[in-house]
Amino acid sequence: MHNGEIVLELKGITKRFPGIVANDQISLQLRKGEIHALLGENGAGKSTLMNIVFGLYQPDEGIIELNGQPIVMDGPNKAIECGIGMVHQHFKLVPPFTVTENIILGMEPKRGFGTDLKGAASRIAELSKQYGLNVNPEAKIESISIGMQQRVEIMKTLYRGAEIIIFDEPTAVLTPQEITELLQIMKRLVDEGKSILLITHKLKEIMDVADRCTIIRRGKMIETVTVADTNQETLAEKMVGHRVQFKTDKRPANPQDSLLDIANLVVTAENGQRAVDGISLSIRAGEVVGIAGVDGNGQTELIEAITGMRPIESGTIRLEGRDVKHGSPRTASEAGISYIPQDRHKHGLVLDFDVSENAVLKSYYEERFNHKGLLDRQAIEEVAERHVEQFDIRTPGIHTPVRSMSGGNQQKLIIAREIAKEPKLLIAAQPTRGLDVGAIEFVHKQLIAERDKGKAVLLVSFELDEIINVSDRILVMFNGRFVGETTPETTSDQELGLLMAGKHQGGDRG
Amino acid sequence: MEILGFLINGTLVFATALIFAALGGLIAERSGVINLGLEGFMVSGAFSSAVTAYYAEQAGLGAAAPWLGCLAALVFTVIFSGIHVIASVRFKANQVISGIVVNMLAASSTFFMVKLLFDGAADTPVITNVFHRIHIPWLSDIPFLGKALFQTYPTTYIAFILVIIVYYVMFKTPLGLRMRAVGEHPGAADTAGVNVNRLRAWSVMVGGSIAALGGATIALTANSSFAFNTISGQGYIALAAVIFGRWHPVGAMGAALFFGFAQALKDQVQLYEFARAIPTEVFYMLPYVLTLIALIFTVGKGSSPAALGQPYEPGKR
Numbered sequence: 133m134h135n136g137e138i139v140l141e142l143k144g145i146t147k148r149f150p151g152i153v154a155n156d157q158i159s160l161q162l163r164k165g166e167i168h169a170l171l172g173e174n175g176a177g178k179s180t181l182m183n184i185v186f187g188l189y190q191p192d193e194g195i196i197e198l199n200g201q202p203i204v205m206d207g208p209n210k211a212i213e214c215g216i217g218m219v220h221q222h223f224k225l226v227p228p229f230t231v232t233e234n235i236i237l238g239m240e241p242k243r244g245f246g247t248d249l250k251g252a253a254s255r256i257a258e259l260s261k262q263y264g265l266n267v268n269p270e271a272k273i274e275s276i277s278i279g280m281q282q283r284v285e286i287m288k289t290l291y292r293g294a295e296i297i298i299f300d301e302p303t304a305v306l307t308p309q310e311i312t313e314l315l316q317i318m319k320r321l322v323d324e325g326k327s328i329l330l331i332t333h334k335l336k337e338i339m340d341v342a343d344r345c346t347i348i349r350r351g352k353m354i355e356t357v358t359v360a361d362t363n364q365e366t367l368a369e370k371m372v373g374h375r376v377q378f379k380t381d382k383r384p385a386n387p388q389d390s391l392l393d394i395a396n397l398v399v400t401a402e403n404g405q406r407a408v409d410g411i412s413l414s415i416r417a418g419e420v421v422g423i424a425g426v427d428g429n430g431q432t433e434l435i436e437a438i439t440g441m442r443p444i445e446s447g448t449i450r451l452e453g454r455d456v457k458h459g460s461p462r463t464a465s466e467a468g469i470s471y472i473p474q475d476r477h478k479h480g481l482v483l484d485f486d487v488s489e490n491a492v493l494k495s496y497y498e499e500r501f502n503h504k505g506l507l508d509r510q511a512i513e514e515v516a517e518r519h520v521e522q523f524d525i526r527t528p529g530i531h532t533p534v535r536s537m538s539g540g541n542q543q544k545l546i547i548a549r550e551i552a553k554e555p556k557l558l559i560a561a562q563p564t565r566g567l568d569v570g571a572i573e574f575v576h577k578q579l580i581a582e583r584d585k586g587k588a589v590l591l592v593s594f595e596l597d598e599i600i601n602v603s604d605r606i607l608v609m610f611n612g613r614f615v616g617e618t619t620p621e622t623t624s625d626q627e628l629g630l631l632m633a634g635k636h637q638g639g640d641r642g
Numbered sequence: 643m644e645i646l647g648f649l650i651n652g653t654l655v656f657a658t659a660l661i662f663a664a665l666g667g668l669i670a671e672r673s674g675v676i677n678l679g680l681e682g683f684m685v686s687g688a689f690s691s692a693v694t695a696y697y698a699e700q701a702g703l704g705a706a707a708p709w710l711g712c713l714a715a716l717v718f719t720v721i722f723s724g725i726h727v728i729a730s731v732r733f734k735a736n737q738v739i740s741g742i743v744v745n746m747l748a749a750s751s752t753f754f755m756v757k758l759l760f761d762g763a764a765d766t767p768v769i770t771n772v773f774h775r776i777h778i779p780w781l782s783d784i785p786f787l788g789k790a791l792f793q794t795y796p797t798t799y800i801a802f803i804l805v806i807i808v809y810y811v812m813f814k815t816p817l818g819l820r821m822r823a824v825g826e827h828p829g830a831a832d833t834a835g836v837n838v839n840r841l842r843a844w845s846v847m848v849g850g851s852i853a854a855l856g857g858a859t860i861a862l863t864a865n866s867s868f869a870f871n872t873i874s875g876q877g878y879i880a881l882a883a884v885i886f887g888r889w890h891p892v893g894a895m896g897a898a899l900f901f902g903f904a905q906a907l908k909d910q911v912q913l914y915e916f917a918r919a920i921p922t923e924v925f926y927m928l929p930y931v932l933t934l935i936a937l938i939f940t941v942g943k944g945s946s947p948a949a950l951g952q953p954y955e956p957g958k959r
Contacts, residue, residue: 188833188956224824224830227948237823239835240816288834305778390900 136164138200139327140185140216140296142440145194147180152530155191158353160346162296162436165585167318167328169342170360171371173568175526175538178331178352179221182298183506184331186218187211193428217289222279223302231284235291259290264320279310286317297321298329301431303337304566315341318615333371333568335364348448350526372570383584385604387416391588392438392557397447399433407433409612411448420579422603424596426632430612431592432474435561438590440464440470451556470512471557472546474562474592476539480546483535487527488516490534491549504610519548524574524608540571547578558582561592596625610634648908650790654798655863656894659802659856661682661801663880664887664894666853672812672889673845674825674949678741679726680853681877682748683719687854688861689752690718691885692766692868693759695861699710707771708862712797715850717857722748723850727843734953745877753870765869772799774860797859802895804852809891821845825947827956838954857879875930882933888945900936904929 140162147155154177162168172178183189185196187205195202198214205211211218225234229440232253241248241255253269265283273281282302288296299318316326318341330342338345338359343586345362347370348352354370368376370473392415401407407430415421425431436442441498442460449456456467465471473479481490492512494499501515503509516530521586523544527537534542550558560579564572579602583589599606602621608616608631616631670677713895722744725736729740731899734830756766773795782792812818820841823831828838860876861868879901886900887893911917917925 207835209832212835218833219834222829224827224833226830229819229823230825233819234830237819238836239829240819246810246814265713318907386935 136166136327139164140196140329141200142181142185142196143197145181145184145191145196147189148500149186149528151532153186155348155621156277156349156353158348160353160356160586162327162329164327165322165325166343167265167322167330169330169332169338169345171332171338171345171367172348173333173371173538173570174540174566176348176371178348179300180439181348182218182300182329182331185211186216186298202214212292212294215290216297216298217292217294218298219285219302220287221304223285225273225281227272228418229273231271231273231276231287234273234284235269235288239292249347256287256291256459258551259287263290263317263324265317277310277312278305282306282310282314283317283583286321296327296329298331299335300331302330302501303332303334307368311337313605334375335367335569336546338367339364349373368569371568372573376569378569378571380573380580380601381578382602385419385583387604388417388586389417390414391417391452392590393448393450393453394438395448395450397434397437397449399430399437399442400445401433406445409439411612413607413614413615415588415590417556417588418583418586419604420583420591420602422591422593422599423598423609424593424606424607424628424632425609427594429563429609431609433588433612434609435471435474435559435592436465438557439469441560457597461582462494464532465553468556470550470553470558472558473541474559474565476542476546481534481542484533486533487514487520487525487530487537487545490545491516491530493521494549494553506538515552517551519545523548539566540568543567543575547575551582552580555587557588557590559590559592562594563591564593564595564598572598596628599628601626610617645910647786647902649910651794652898652909653903654791654908655902656792656899657904658760658795658798658863659860659876660806660880660883660898661805662856662859663853664876664883664898665804665853665891666849666856667881668810668887668889668891669812669849669852669892670842670846671841671884672758672825672947674828674947674952674954675730675846676737676741676843676951677726677742677846677853677884678738678873678881679722679748679847679850679877680741680881681873681875682745683850683853684739684857684860684873684877684880685745685748685752686719686722687715687851687857688868688872689756689857689867690854691715691858692769692861692872693756695769695771696766696938699769701791704771707769708773711862712855712858715854719854720847723847725842726850727846730953731839731842731846734955737951739952740904744818749870752868755844756868756870766867768867769862770866772866773859792838794864795859797863798902799854801859804893804897812891820945824954825949828949828952829956832954832956842954853877853880879929879933882937885946886936886940888940889947897936901929901933904932926928 138161142158142160145155145158158181170178184191187207187210196205205216226507226622232249236252241252256269265287267280267283269286304312306314320330332338340360344356345359346356349371394413397408397411398406399408423431432459433442437444440463451467477483490563492515496507501511513530519525520527520530525544527541527573564577579589591602603620606618606620606623607614608628663684668678694714694808695707695711698710726740726744729735730737744856760766775793776796778792782788782814820831820836824836824838824841832838860872865872883894883897883901886897908928912925
């Protein structure tokens, strides 16, 4: 399989954007019947490179060769013509259309003047069977699961006769079961003679399915390796440019006085249910408390109550002994609570604002940025520059809209803003969601550094690795209550997993 | 019974222009471009058709005059729909503002041109060769129904046929699939090889010309001339019909019939004794008030095209 002929070759591809070289002399060979991974951190230039292959961008330098012939990819149509298909990270599907309509869009079979929907549906059913995709051609996109939507995307490329399929971060949106299914489908595709380019920053997937792997870092090509001859640690090191510790170093905690005290807290969710059902919790300065649990067991509502985003039904929240009757997120913030939100696009950033504006979202009204009702741009820019430097935020400049930055750099900006406030309590909800190993390591180090500075840190995560790695104390939340408390030293994945599923720990708590 | 017949007939006549305009608006909006310019397109259509029909009549073309007028409306209105395309599709300007500008431009420029062409007159001379009611053989002899449904203008029948055509194209052909895709998720259409902006440009221009036919039918049936107040807000009512009809050709037709009914009612009610005491302005308000009420009840249950009003930016995440 490894020695198939070369179907696609990139030679010295360079692409510049204002202020940044996204791809710098990148070369890559794809052989027939192989799964070739393209590994790099968020913002390393993977997506740019694939958009060049798919004809969405034009390279400034370099050649693309298809079966040995140089070609100019001047648009998606050309790529499709050349038998290249792309499964986009953000699906390109029309929600109110059926599966069939989405697949045939752009090359509809005709019967008379009309569209031959019946003929198309039966062809799709056939393809679905051949590749084991299990897609119902009549279903509407808006009513099927994310995993199935992705299979529709795959089907779109197959329907167009793709021989080379590009997968752009395909597992980012999938559940673990769906990931396993997808990897099987990919193997089946190469067995049928297709060639796959897999863009990812997840090392495990590469080890599982890829034959070879090309690593790029900050737009530059590092090397192409055979996956069988390498391991996760080596790949990670090549990707980020230094040794990566999967386990964060930390000294034992040195907890001080209790800082946050929550007693008998009850919070209601939108649907009127008690999402937080009489919780008591205290966090001391200088410790990280991790809350483990499956999504939807009240973690979000608990955090929203502490940060003033959601009203409290009953109970008390005290910070340093003082009752925080939060009227608003601002009063919570001013009381000394910083918050790294779970959904950085919805609650963390204004995507169309630039870096400097986002840097002062929570402090623009303070006197240092605000002179008699006018913003002091200079002071704001200074702060933004400092954040960019101290937190290694990779951006063309502080006036770049954050929308165009990678997820890792967006997250760094949020962390910079929240930590710079010198909070007493730092709340981090799913702080590494969608980030690559390098960025994850960075985030974890920051959380522990805050702890060592004597802050109280509350970490909420659905990832057991993260909870065990960073926390000093672990609470497991189930159905709006804590069902167990343990420490990372004394627990195991298995024990936590059982607790998260609602199986009680020895006693009768919860 | 007779009154009901008149009412139905009046409804059809008044609805005709609205059906054309609503179909035109719907075509543009389904492709994702807000079409506030409907009023302007109707004004443009009414103006160009009236002027053309007048000169054709002068040239002795007789019964062909109104048909030439319609043709002129189709072609002339491309000027205004073209402006909307250039501003809102090519240069990605705000589609609402672009539409309003088109309306103001159409209203003032046509008024100006009428003055220029007819020695400072405020309206075109009355055209004799306009569309006349046709009596469909046999069908029009059916008692009640014949008078209600089968004695009306040819343009009315064309409007209803057009509803079927637009429905077919929109939902049964590849072109329609692409148009709807472009209005719902332009990124998906683009990556499937559909030229988003070109399709939007065509949709706005074809829709504009169809809306212009709506204006032409007003000028060339009831009014027999063109003046600055020939259209008087019917374009906005048609836009309301698009929304009320949930961006569906048949729905828009239903909404247009409803608003047409309101206008027919206005004429019928005035014949009654009790209505004498009420100022006529109140009856003229009726269609607009009903439009407002209808919209209040449809707002919020939106099924508008998802990308309506958003210029297409290929790189946006």
